[in-house]
Amino acid sequence: MSRRRGEVVEGDELPGLQVRVTRADLVRYAGASGDFNPIHWNERAAREVGLPDVIAHGMLTMALASRLVTTWAGDPGAVVNYSVRFIRPIVVPDDADGALVEFSGKVVRRVDEGTVVVAITARCAAQSVLGQATATVALS
Amino acid sequence: MALDPSFVGRCFPVPGTYQVAREKIREFADAIGDNDEIYRDPGVAQACGYRDVIAPPTFAIILAFRGQQALVCDPELGLDYHRMVHGNQSFTHHRPIRAGDELVATLHVDGVRTMGGNDMLTVRCEITDSAGDPVTTALSMLVFRHSAAEQDR
Numbered sequence: 001m002s003r004r005r006g007e008v009v010e011g012d013e014l015p016g017l018q019v020r021v022t023r024a025d026l027v028r029y030a031g032a033s034g035d036f037n038p039i040h041w042n043e044r045a046a047r048e049v050g051l052p053d054v055i056a057h058g059m060l061t062m063a064l065a066s067r068l069v070t071t072w073a074g075d076p077g078a079v080v081n082y083s084v085r086f087i088r089p090i091v092v093p094d095d096a097d098g099a100l101v102e103f104s105g106k107v108v109r110r111v112d113e114g115t116v117v118v119a120i121t122a123r124c125a126a127q128s129v130l131g132q133a134t135a136t137v138a139l140s
Numbered sequence: 141m142a143l144d145p146s147f148v149g150r151c152f153p154v155p156g157t158y159q160v161a162r163e164k165i166r167e168f169a170d171a172i173g174d175n176d177e178i179y180r181d182p183g184v185a186q187a188c189g190y191r192d193v194i195a196p197p198t199f200a201i202i203l204a205f206r207g208q209q210a211l212v213c214d215p216e217l218g219l220d221y222h223r224m225v226h227g228n229q230s231f232t233h234h235r236p237i238r239a240g241d242e243l244v245a246t247l248h249v250d251g252v253r254t255m256g257g258n259d260m261l262t263v264r265c266e267i268t269d270s271a272g273d274p275v276t277t278a279l280s281m282l283v284f285r286h287s288a289a290e291q292d293r
Contacts, residue, residue: 001188001189019173025171025173028170028171029171029172031167031171032167032168032170032171032172033168033171033201033202033205034202034205034206035201035205037221037222037224039222045222048222049222049223049285058226058229059198059201059226059229060171060172062198062229063172063174063196063197063198064172064173066172066196066197066198067172067173067174069197070174070176070196070197071176075178075188076176076178076179076194076196076197076236077178077188077190077194077233077235077236079197079233080232080233081230081231081232081233082197082198082230082231082233083228083229083230083231083279084228084229084230085227085228086225086226086227086228086229132228135197
Protein backbone atom coordinates (compact mmCIF):
# COMPACT_ATOMS: atom_id res chain seq x y z
CA MET A 1 0.00 0.00 0.00
CA SER A 2 1.44 3.35 -0.96
CA ARG A 3 1.39 6.45 1.21
CA ARG A 4 -2.16 7.75 1.73
CA ARG A 5 -3.27 10.94 0.03
CA GLY A 6 -4.39 12.50 3.31
CA GLU A 7 -0.88 12.12 4.74
CA VAL A 8 0.90 14.18 2.09
CA VAL A 9 1.03 17.94 1.58
CA GLU A 10 3.08 20.12 -0.73
CA GLY A 11 6.34 21.08 0.92
CA ASP A 12 6.77 17.79 2.81
CA GLU A 13 10.42 16.79 3.00
CA LEU A 14 11.40 13.17 2.50
CA PRO A 15 13.81 11.51 4.94
CA GLY A 16 17.33 12.00 3.52
CA LEU A 17 19.61 9.23 2.34
CA GLN A 18 23.40 8.94 2.31
CA VAL A 19 25.10 6.25 0.25
CA ARG A 20 28.78 5.46 -0.05
CA VAL A 21 29.65 4.20 -3.54
CA THR A 22 32.82 2.11 -3.94
CA ARG A 23 34.46 0.43 -6.91
CA ALA A 24 32.97 -2.88 -5.76
CA ASP A 25 29.49 -1.32 -6.00
CA LEU A 26 30.20 -0.30 -9.58
CA VAL A 27 31.29 -3.81 -10.53
CA ARG A 28 28.18 -5.26 -8.90
CA TYR A 29 25.91 -2.75 -10.68
CA ALA A 30 27.64 -3.47 -14.01
CA GLY A 31 26.80 -7.15 -13.59
CA ALA A 32 23.21 -6.57 -12.51
CA SER A 33 22.42 -4.01 -15.23
CA GLY A 34 24.49 -5.37 -18.11
CA ASP A 35 26.34 -2.05 -18.58
CA PHE A 36 29.97 -3.13 -18.76
CA ASN A 37 31.36 0.13 -20.15
CA PRO A 38 34.97 0.04 -18.85
CA ILE A 39 34.90 3.71 -17.78
CA HIS A 40 32.96 2.40 -14.76
CA TRP A 41 35.65 -0.03 -13.60
CA ASN A 42 38.93 0.66 -15.42
CA GLU A 43 41.02 3.79 -14.82
CA ARG A 44 42.89 3.47 -18.09
CA ALA A 45 39.66 3.39 -20.09
CA ALA A 46 38.30 6.36 -18.12
CA ARG A 47 41.42 8.46 -18.72
CA GLU A 48 41.49 7.57 -22.41
CA VAL A 49 38.18 9.40 -22.86
CA GLY A 50 39.28 12.38 -20.79
CA LEU A 51 37.78 11.51 -17.41
CA PRO A 52 39.86 12.09 -14.26
CA ASP A 53 39.23 8.56 -12.99
CA VAL A 54 36.59 5.81 -12.92
CA ILE A 55 33.06 7.24 -12.67
CA ALA A 56 29.83 5.72 -11.36
CA HIS A 57 27.13 4.67 -13.81
CA GLY A 58 24.63 7.52 -14.07
CA MET A 59 21.98 4.83 -13.87
CA LEU A 60 23.36 3.66 -10.52
CA THR A 61 23.04 7.20 -9.16
CA MET A 62 19.49 7.34 -10.54
CA ALA A 63 18.68 4.00 -8.91
CA LEU A 64 20.12 5.08 -5.55
CA ALA A 65 18.06 8.27 -5.70
CA SER A 66 14.95 6.19 -6.41
CA ARG A 67 15.37 4.51 -3.01
CA LEU A 68 14.64 7.84 -1.34
CA VAL A 69 11.27 7.96 -3.08
CA THR A 70 10.26 4.29 -2.95
CA THR A 71 11.04 4.06 0.77
CA TRP A 72 8.94 7.16 1.43
CA ALA A 73 6.14 6.06 -0.92
CA GLY A 74 5.89 2.66 0.78
CA ASP A 75 5.27 0.92 -2.55
CA PRO A 76 7.83 1.11 -5.39
CA GLY A 77 5.00 0.36 -7.81
CA ALA A 78 3.51 3.76 -6.94
CA VAL A 79 6.31 5.54 -8.84
CA VAL A 80 4.62 6.13 -12.20
CA ASN A 81 7.21 8.45 -13.69
CA TYR A 82 10.84 9.03 -12.80
CA SER A 83 13.14 11.41 -14.70
CA VAL A 84 16.65 12.77 -14.19
CA ARG A 85 19.37 14.69 -16.00
CA PHE A 86 22.95 13.59 -15.43
CA ILE A 87 24.77 16.86 -14.90
CA ARG A 88 28.08 15.81 -13.36
CA PRO A 89 29.81 12.43 -13.07
CA ILE A 90 30.57 10.89 -9.68
CA VAL A 91 34.26 10.08 -9.54
CA VAL A 92 34.87 6.91 -7.51
CA PRO A 93 38.43 6.60 -6.18
CA ASP A 94 40.13 3.22 -5.81
CA ASP A 95 39.93 3.09 -2.02
CA ALA A 96 37.72 1.72 0.74
CA ASP A 97 35.78 4.99 1.21
CA GLY A 98 34.69 5.52 -2.39
CA ALA A 99 32.39 8.50 -2.96
CA LEU A 100 29.71 9.72 -0.58
CA VAL A 101 26.44 10.71 -2.26
CA GLU A 102 23.68 12.53 -0.38
CA PHE A 103 20.07 12.52 -1.50
CA SER A 104 17.17 14.68 -0.38
CA GLY A 105 13.65 15.12 -1.66
CA LYS A 106 10.60 17.31 -1.28
CA VAL A 107 6.98 17.17 -2.41
CA VAL A 108 6.82 20.09 -4.83
CA ARG A 109 3.50 19.70 -6.57
CA ARG A 110 0.13 18.03 -6.26
CA VAL A 111 -0.94 16.99 -9.76
CA ASP A 112 -4.34 15.83 -8.56
CA GLU A 113 -5.85 14.45 -5.36
CA GLY A 114 -4.03 11.13 -5.71
CA THR A 115 -0.77 12.14 -7.42
CA VAL A 116 2.22 14.18 -6.27
CA VAL A 117 5.57 15.16 -7.75
CA VAL A 118 8.71 14.79 -5.64
CA ALA A 119 11.84 16.79 -6.56
CA ILE A 120 15.11 15.06 -5.71
CA THR A 121 18.57 16.48 -5.15
CA ALA A 122 21.74 14.40 -5.29
CA ARG A 123 25.06 15.81 -4.18
CA CYS A 124 28.60 14.50 -4.13
CA ALA A 125 31.70 16.44 -3.04
CA ALA A 126 29.49 19.53 -2.46
CA GLN A 127 28.20 19.54 -6.04
CA SER A 128 24.90 18.51 -7.59
CA VAL A 129 25.16 15.40 -9.72
CA LEU A 130 21.54 15.12 -10.88
CA GLY A 131 19.42 17.89 -12.37
CA GLN A 132 15.66 18.16 -12.80
CA ALA A 133 15.25 14.89 -10.91
CA THR A 134 11.57 14.26 -10.27
CA ALA A 135 9.37 11.32 -9.41
CA THR A 136 5.62 11.23 -9.86
CA VAL A 137 4.03 9.13 -7.13
CA ALA A 138 0.49 7.72 -7.00
CA LEU A 139 -0.97 7.92 -3.50
CA SER A 140 -3.50 5.45 -2.16
CA MET B 141 31.09 13.87 -37.89
CA ALA B 142 27.54 15.09 -37.42
CA LEU B 143 24.82 12.49 -37.30
CA ASP B 144 22.55 11.96 -40.25
CA PRO B 145 19.07 13.38 -39.45
CA SER B 146 17.56 10.57 -41.52
CA PHE B 147 18.26 8.26 -38.56
CA VAL B 148 15.14 9.69 -36.91
CA GLY B 149 12.33 7.16 -37.06
CA ARG B 150 14.55 4.11 -37.11
CA CYS B 151 13.64 1.20 -34.85
CA PHE B 152 15.88 -1.33 -33.20
CA PRO B 153 13.97 -4.31 -31.79
CA VAL B 154 15.61 -6.00 -28.82
CA PRO B 155 15.98 -9.62 -29.98
CA GLY B 156 13.71 -12.20 -28.35
CA THR B 157 11.58 -11.82 -25.24
CA TYR B 158 12.92 -10.92 -21.82
CA GLN B 159 11.67 -13.23 -19.09
CA VAL B 160 11.67 -11.33 -15.78
CA ALA B 161 13.02 -13.64 -13.07
CA ARG B 162 12.64 -13.22 -9.30
CA GLU B 163 16.35 -13.81 -8.88
CA LYS B 164 17.23 -11.08 -11.41
CA ILE B 165 15.04 -8.60 -9.53
CA ARG B 166 16.73 -9.62 -6.28
CA GLU B 167 20.18 -9.23 -7.90
CA PHE B 168 19.28 -5.76 -9.19
CA ALA B 169 17.86 -4.70 -5.80
CA ASP B 170 21.04 -5.95 -4.11
CA ALA B 171 23.17 -3.99 -6.60
CA ILE B 172 21.37 -0.74 -5.77
CA GLY B 173 21.51 -1.48 -2.03
CA ASP B 174 17.73 -1.58 -1.64
CA ASN B 175 16.60 -4.08 0.99
CA ASP B 176 12.83 -3.66 0.44
CA GLU B 177 11.25 -7.12 0.72
CA ILE B 178 8.75 -6.30 -2.04
CA TYR B 179 11.64 -7.07 -4.44
CA ARG B 180 12.31 -10.45 -2.82
CA ASP B 181 9.33 -11.94 -1.04
CA PRO B 182 6.27 -12.81 -3.17
CA GLY B 183 4.13 -12.76 0.00
CA VAL B 184 5.07 -9.13 0.68
CA ALA B 185 4.36 -8.20 -2.96
CA GLN B 186 1.00 -10.00 -2.86
CA ALA B 187 0.04 -8.14 0.32
CA CYS B 188 0.58 -4.96 -1.74
CA GLY B 189 -1.72 -6.28 -4.44
CA TYR B 190 0.87 -7.62 -6.91
CA ARG B 191 0.87 -11.08 -8.47
CA ASP B 192 4.58 -11.55 -7.73
CA VAL B 193 7.63 -9.53 -6.70
CA ILE B 194 7.94 -6.24 -8.58
CA ALA B 195 11.05 -4.58 -9.97
CA PRO B 196 12.66 -1.29 -8.83
CA PRO B 197 11.73 1.81 -10.90
CA THR B 198 14.97 1.75 -12.94
CA PHE B 199 15.05 -2.02 -13.65
CA ALA B 200 13.76 -1.39 -17.18
CA ILE B 201 17.17 0.08 -18.07
CA ILE B 202 18.28 -3.52 -18.67
CA LEU B 203 15.99 -3.65 -21.71
CA ALA B 204 16.57 -0.04 -22.77
CA PHE B 205 20.30 -0.67 -22.62
CA ARG B 206 20.00 -3.72 -24.87
CA GLY B 207 18.18 -1.55 -27.37
CA GLN B 208 20.92 1.06 -27.13
CA GLN B 209 23.54 -1.63 -27.77
CA ALA B 210 21.71 -2.58 -30.97
CA LEU B 211 21.74 1.10 -31.98
CA VAL B 212 25.39 1.68 -31.20
CA CYS B 213 26.42 -1.52 -32.99
CA ASP B 214 24.69 -0.52 -36.23
CA PRO B 215 27.60 0.26 -38.59
CA GLU B 216 25.45 2.63 -40.67
CA LEU B 217 25.07 5.03 -37.75
CA GLY B 218 28.81 4.98 -37.06
CA LEU B 219 28.48 5.74 -33.34
CA ASP B 220 31.41 5.28 -30.96
CA TYR B 221 30.23 3.59 -27.77
CA HIS B 222 33.35 4.78 -25.93
CA ARG B 223 32.37 8.41 -26.55
CA MET B 224 28.81 7.92 -25.34
CA VAL B 225 27.61 9.78 -22.26
CA HIS B 226 24.15 9.44 -20.78
CA GLY B 227 22.51 12.89 -20.79
CA ASN B 228 19.15 12.20 -19.26
CA GLN B 229 16.76 9.38 -18.56
CA SER B 230 13.10 8.99 -17.78
CA PHE B 231 10.80 6.06 -17.14
CA THR B 232 7.05 6.11 -17.42
CA HIS B 233 5.59 3.00 -15.86
CA HIS B 234 2.21 2.04 -17.28
CA ARG B 235 2.31 -0.67 -14.64
CA PRO B 236 5.12 -2.11 -12.48
CA ILE B 237 7.34 -4.81 -13.99
CA ARG B 238 6.73 -8.12 -12.17
CA ALA B 239 8.54 -11.44 -11.95
CA GLY B 240 7.08 -13.76 -14.56
CA ASP B 241 6.55 -11.01 -17.12
CA GLU B 242 7.64 -11.76 -20.66
CA LEU B 243 8.69 -8.42 -22.06
CA VAL B 244 9.27 -7.27 -25.61
CA ALA B 245 11.18 -4.06 -26.31
CA THR B 246 11.88 -1.84 -29.29
CA LEU B 247 14.15 1.19 -29.33
CA HIS B 248 13.01 4.11 -31.48
CA VAL B 249 15.23 7.02 -32.56
CA ASP B 250 13.08 10.10 -31.86
CA GLY B 251 15.58 12.90 -32.43
CA VAL B 252 19.07 13.74 -33.64
CA ARG B 253 20.88 17.03 -33.19
CA THR B 254 24.38 18.42 -32.97
CA MET B 255 25.16 21.01 -30.33
CA GLY B 256 28.35 22.33 -28.79
CA GLY B 257 30.51 19.82 -30.62
CA ASN B 258 28.42 16.87 -29.50
CA ASP B 259 25.89 14.66 -31.25
CA MET B 260 22.73 14.06 -29.25
CA LEU B 261 20.31 11.24 -29.84
CA THR B 262 16.92 11.03 -28.19
CA VAL B 263 15.82 7.42 -28.05
CA ARG B 264 12.65 5.83 -26.71
CA CYS B 265 12.41 2.23 -25.62
CA GLU B 266 8.85 0.93 -25.65
CA ILE B 267 8.44 -2.11 -23.46
CA THR B 268 5.30 -4.21 -23.66
CA ASP B 269 4.17 -7.55 -22.28
CA SER B 270 3.72 -10.58 -24.51
CA ALA B 271 0.14 -9.51 -25.24
CA GLY B 272 1.41 -6.17 -26.53
CA ASP B 273 0.07 -4.16 -23.59
CA PRO B 274 2.33 -1.25 -22.57
CA VAL B 275 4.50 -1.75 -19.47
CA THR B 276 7.22 0.92 -19.53
CA THR B 277 8.33 3.76 -21.80
CA ALA B 278 12.00 4.62 -21.25
CA LEU B 279 13.33 7.84 -22.79
CA SER B 280 17.07 8.44 -22.98
CA MET B 281 19.18 11.26 -24.30
CA LEU B 282 22.54 9.90 -25.42
CA VAL B 283 25.43 12.27 -26.03
CA PHE B 284 28.30 11.31 -28.31
CA ARG B 285 31.24 13.55 -27.64
CA HIS B 286 33.33 14.41 -30.67
CA SER B 287 37.00 13.52 -30.39
CA ALA B 288 39.45 16.37 -29.71
CA ALA B 289 40.84 15.94 -33.23
CA GLU B 290 37.39 16.49 -34.75
CA GLN B 291 36.72 19.52 -32.56
CA ASP B 292 39.98 21.12 -33.68
CA ARG B 293 38.90 21.05 -37.31
